[in-house]
Amino acid sequence: MRVSDATLAAILKKAGKLTDETLAKLDAEAKKTGKPLQDLAVKQGIVKDDELTQLYAKEVGVPFIKLDPKSISRKTIMLLPERIARQYNAIVFDVKGTVKQLAMDDPDDVQGIDFIQKYIGANFKLYIATKQNILDALDQYREGMSTELGKVIDVQVQEDKKEEDAEVSEADIAEDSPIAQTVNLLLEYGIRAGASDVHIEPREDFVQVRYRIDGVLREANKLPRNVLSALVSRIKILSNLKIDERRVPQDGRFKVVVGGKLYALRVSTLPITDGEKVVMRVLDESNKALTLEELGYWGFSLNTINEAIKQPHGMVLVTGPTGSGKSTSLYSVLSLLNNPTVNISTVEDPVEYRILGTNQTQVNPKAGMTFVNGLRALLRQDPNIIMVGEIRDGETADLAVQAALTGHLVFSTLHTNNAATCLPRLLDMGIEPFLIASTVRVVVGQRLVRRLCPDCKQEYKPEDGELTTIIELFGLKTKENLEHTSQLEAEAIKAGIGQDIGDKSSLGGSSIARLFRAKKDGCETCGHTGYKGRMGIYEVLPVSESIQQLITSNATSASLQEEAIKEGMITMQTDGLVKALRGQTSVEEILRVTRE
Numbered sequence: 114m115r116v117s118d119a120t121l122a123a124i125l126k127k128a129g130k131l132t133d134e135t136l137a138k139l140d141a142e143a144k145k146t147g148k149p150l151q152d153l154a155v156k157q158g159i160v161k162d163d164e165l166t167q168l169y170a171k172e173v174g175v176p177f178i179k180l181d182p183k184s185i186s187r188k189t190i191m192l193l194p195e196r197i198a199r200q201y202n203a204i205v206f207d208v209k210g211t212v213k214q215l216a217m218d219d220p221d222d223v224q225g226i227d228f229i230q231k232y233i234g235a236n237f238k239l240y241i242a243t244k245q246n247i248l249d250a251l252d253q254y255r256e257g258m259s260t261e262l263g264k265v266i267d268v269q270v271q272e273d274k275k276e277e278d279a280e281v282s283e284a285d286i287a288e289d290s291p292i293a294q295t296v297n298l299l300l301e302y303g304i305r306a307g308a309s310d311v312h313i314e315p316r317e318d319f320v321q322v323r324y325r326i327d328g329v330l331r332e333a334n335k336l337p338r339n340v341l342s343a344l345v346s347r348i349k350i351l352s353n354l355k356i357d358e359r360r361v362p363q364d365g366r367f368k369v370v371v372g373g374k375l376y377a378l379r380v381s382t383l384p385i386t387d388g389e390k391v392v393m394r395v396l397d398e399s400n401k402a403l404t405l406e407e408l409g410y411w412g413f414s415l416n417t418i419n420e421a422i423k424q425p426h427g428m429v430l431v432t433g434p435t436g437s438g439k440s441t442s443l444y445s446v447l448s449l450l451n452n453p454t455v456n457i458s459t460v461e462d463p464v465e466y467r468i469l470g471t472n473q474t475q476v477n478p479k480a481g482m483t484f485v486n487g488l489r490a491l492l493r494q495d496p497n498i499i500m501v502g503e504i505r506d507g508e509t510a511d512l513a514v515q516a517a518l519t520g521h522l523v524f525s526t527l528h529t530n531n532a533a534t535c536l537p538r539l540l541d542m543g544i545e546p547f548l549i550a551s552t553v554r555v556v557v558g559q560r561l562v563r564r565l566c567p568d569c570k571q572e573y574k575p576e577d578g579e580l581t582t583i584i585e586l587f588g589l590k591t592k593e594n595l596e597h598t599s600q601l602e603a604e605a606i607k608a609g610i611g612q613d614i615g616d617k618s619s620l621g622g623s624s625i626a627r628l629f630r631a632k633k634d635g636c637e638t639c640g641h642t643g644y645k646g647r648m649g650i651y652e653v654l655p656v657s658e659s660i661q662q663l664i665t666s667n668a669t670s671a672s673l674q675e676e677a678i679k680e681g682m683i684t685m686q687t688d689g690l691v692k693a694l695r696g697q698t699s700v701e702e703i704l705r706v707t708r709e
Contacts, residue, residue, distance in 0.1 A: 114218045114244065116169055118143070118150040124168045130160050163243050166218075170241045175220045178240040180206055182250040183637060192233055195254045201225035204250050205233060213237040218244040248373050252305065292343040295336070296351070297369075300378070300393070302333065304371045306640065309395055311378075313348075315341050315388030326640070327563045327647050328436065345382065345389050352380040359389055368398070379463060396465055402448035408441065411608040412601070413681050414653040414688070417555055421655070422446055427554035428517045430504075432529045438561045438649050439526040440465055443500060446524065447471065450498055458494055460487035461502035476502070484509045492516055501525040507542040514544055517552040531685065532558035532654035533674035536664055550661035558652045558685055560706040562698045566639035567613060569632040570696065575625055583625065583700060586708075587690050595623060601683065601691050611695025619694035629696040648697060650689040650707070654682055 116124070125131035131139075131154075139153050146153075154160050160168070163179075170177035185206045190198075192205045192213060201222060207214040215229065215237045226239070242250075299322055303311045308324035315321075320336040336344070346356050352365025365380045379394040405415055421429050429446070431439045444466050447457055451470050462476035462484070472494070474487050485508045488501055492512075504510045504525050517523045529535045535556045539549050575583065589595050599620045606616050619627045631643025639645040654660070654677045663673055678684065683691075689703030 114166060114169065114241070115149070116151050116165070120169075120172070121150050121154065121165075124165075124172055125154065125160060128160075128168055135159065162245070166241060166243045173220060173241075175239055175241045178206075178216055178242050180204070180216060180242055180246050180250045182253055185250060185253050187253060190250075190253045193229065194232065195251075197229065197232060198251055198254070201229060202244060202247050203229055204247055205237075206250065209238075211236055214240065216240045216242040216247060216250075218242060218247050245373060252372075290343075290347075292340060292347050295340065295344060296347050299333075300369055301371050304369075304376055304395055306333075307646070311393040311395065313344065313391040313393075315385065315390060317387055320344065327642075327644055328561060329563075329642075341388050345391055348380060348391055348393070349382070352378075354380070354382065360384055374398075379465075398467065402445045402466070402468070403441070405442075405445055405449070406609075408438075408445055409649040409692070410651060410653075411610055412604045413683055414557075414651050415608075417653045417655045418446070418557065421555035422450060422522070424522065424554055426517055426520045426522055428513065428523045428525070428552050429555050429557070430525055430527055430535055430553060431557045431559065432527045432532060432535045433559045434528065434530075436561070437559055438647075439559065440502075442557065442559065442649070443524050443526065444468065447498070447500060450522075455497040456495055457498045457500070458491045458496040459500040459502070460484055460491060461500070485512060488512045488516070492519075492521075496521060498522045499524070503527070504542075507544070510539055510542040510544050514548050514552050518548070523552075529558075531670075531674070532556040532652050532682075533670040533677065536673060537670050540667070546665045546667060550656065550664040553656050555656065556654045558654070559649050560685055560689075561647045562650055562689060562692075562702040562706055563644035564646045564648050565629055565631055565696065565698055566635060566643055566645045568638040569636040569643065570629050571632050572614075572627055572629055572696070575628050580625060586704065587686060592623065595620065598687070598690065598694075601687065602694050605691050605695055610692065611697050614696040619696075625694070628693060628700060630699050630701070644702075648692070650685050650692060650703065652682060652685045652688065655680070 122131065122136055139150055142148075142153055143150050151165070155162055155165065167177045185204070189205055189208060193203065198204055201217065202219065203215060203217040203225065205213050205215055213233050213236065215233065217225070217239065218241065219225070220239055220241050299311060299313070303324045306324055306326055308326050310325040312323040312325070312330070313320060314323065315338070319338055320341050321332065322334045322336065323330050324333050349356050349363070349365070351367040353367070354363045354365045361384070363382045366377060367380065368375060368377050370376070375398045377396040377398050379396065381392045383390045405418065410418060418429075421427070431442050433439050447459075447468055451457055451468060453470070457468075457471040458474070459471060460474045460476060464473045464475050467473065474482070474491070476482055476484060476487060484501060484503070484505065488499070488509060489512060491499055499516055499521050501509065501513055501523065502525070504513060504527050513523050513525055527535050527538060529538050535558070536549055536553065540546060584590060589598060599618065602618055602620055605611070606618070619625060633643070635641035635643040654673070656664070657680055659676055659680070660673060663676060686703065686707045689698065689707060690700070692698050693700050693703055
């Protein structure tokens with residue numbers, strides 16, 4: 114849907130979403146950048162895309178509809194050929210009597226409507242839907258990964274009867290070849306399934322394709338062994354890697370568009386005993402950084418981290434194992450602080466997400482660009498805020514501390530089990546205790562847990578045996594412990610955690626009245642797993658005066674943890690328990706990632 118600048122201004126003014134002053138600023142920016150007002154208004158959050166579509170629908174007198182892709186039958190959707198539907202972003206979603214229900218994102222496209230009329234006849238009712246909603250609905254044309262891959266692979270096998278190690282010809286990996294279609298299908302289905310990584314693994318008799326979804330690997334398909342060479346070569350061409358080099362690991366990157374969104378794929382190849390394995394990390398480049406609240410911060414944790422990032426200098430450290438969402442937390446904080454008055458510079462390995470307006474540097478050890486050298490160079494670039502991807506050694510740690518001492522706000526990550534063990538870890542790296550105490554403002558410990566599927570999660574009353582285990586493992590033996598957890602749940606309800614289950618407390622009197630779990634075989638929404646998406650559980654340790662004294666006296670991590678809890682810190686396990694009480698995840702998930 115493309116709305117003219119004049120119409121957009123009139124619609125938004127009538128809806129009370131635009132003042133003359135804001136319009137003047139938008140006009141000035143539109144002239145400067147050459148972008149339409151519509152794009153700028155959506156980008157700056159003046160109006161959401163679906164809101165704008167509804168306002169426009171009212172203006173032009175075409176009814177607005179939000180399509181539910183799963184409710185559209187294959188028989189109905191096939192009334193309009195797929196190529197026509199995709200060309201004009203249109204879909205037949207229902208038939209009432211003899212009247213076909215047609216949704217488009219641009220009801221002003223007269224030429225498109227005339228063309229569609231030739232296929233479905235003149236007896237139809239027109240609706241308007243958002244472009245993204247229609248793109249999601251168009252997926253109903255697909256027959257399923259196995260069916261589509263089967264057709265493509267059959268063609269490949271018939272055309273290519275050669276040995277698997279034979280030379281790969283240009284025709285094998287051309288843009289329109291079956292193997293190129295295979296790569297496209299593997300990526301498309303992986304991205305649509307919400308995979309963070311796509312694994313292509315050679316086995317003795319076949320090629321295994323697996324997707325990592327919500328932190329868990331799932332087998333997606335098995336391909337014939339003889340397509341391996343062409344498959345890997347096609348991916349190498351896309352990633353600008355050497356096709357004929359199969360003995361050493363290689364790293365590359367390329368981009369794809371799926372469902373109207375841009376994704377970057379970070380590619381890694383590795384020679385293994387059965388051939389070359391390829392892993393592609395999926396990074397959604399069109400995604401805006403989430404707010405801290407959207408990531409799952411609330412209450413004490415949210416207030417503490419917000420206070421720390423307002424400081425003009427000091428260090429904020431995020432800890433946790435690989436794949437625990439540390440980088441995502443840091444990107445969200447940097448996006449929060451990003452404005453034209455500050456210089457944000459980063460040195461990362463690798464640069465996963467691009468943040469407009471910041472200066473991001475990629476580590477390249479072969480060229481001598483290490484974290485140490487990169488950080489040393491950054492300090493000569495007049496930065497206000499510095500982000501070091503990871504503190505791996507004493508030299509990087511020392512430079513980061515010096516940067517914090519000389520008036521910079523420094524963000525970085527460390528691999529430790531929880532927030533309290535981060536401070537002794539810096540001591541191990543040779544940093545003086547008084548320097549740690551005076552520079553570190555806050556330490557965040559985090560893990561990722563799977564979210565319960567909102568469509569099929571089950572509420573239940575835990576039995577005595579399970580209650581005893583939960584009370585034991587979460588330290589709820591005393592009345593004071595239960596009362597404290599009850600207070601935290603009340604705070605979480607006020608903060609909007611688990612709004613979908615209402616305001617009723619899950620802690621009843623002196624016990625847990627209800628919990629939530631994944632449905633055994635799940636549903637269509639969650640791919641029959643019972644879980645959909647992931648969320649963070651956090652502990653945020655502020656370095657107060659008493660914590661500083663403990664650091665300078667070389668206290669153990671247990672002492673630091675104990676003091677922080679006294680001062681109000683919520684541990685990761687407690688944060689997880691509160692989120693389990695609020696129906697966002699299950700107790701099993703919390704124990705899976707926090708049990709030591």
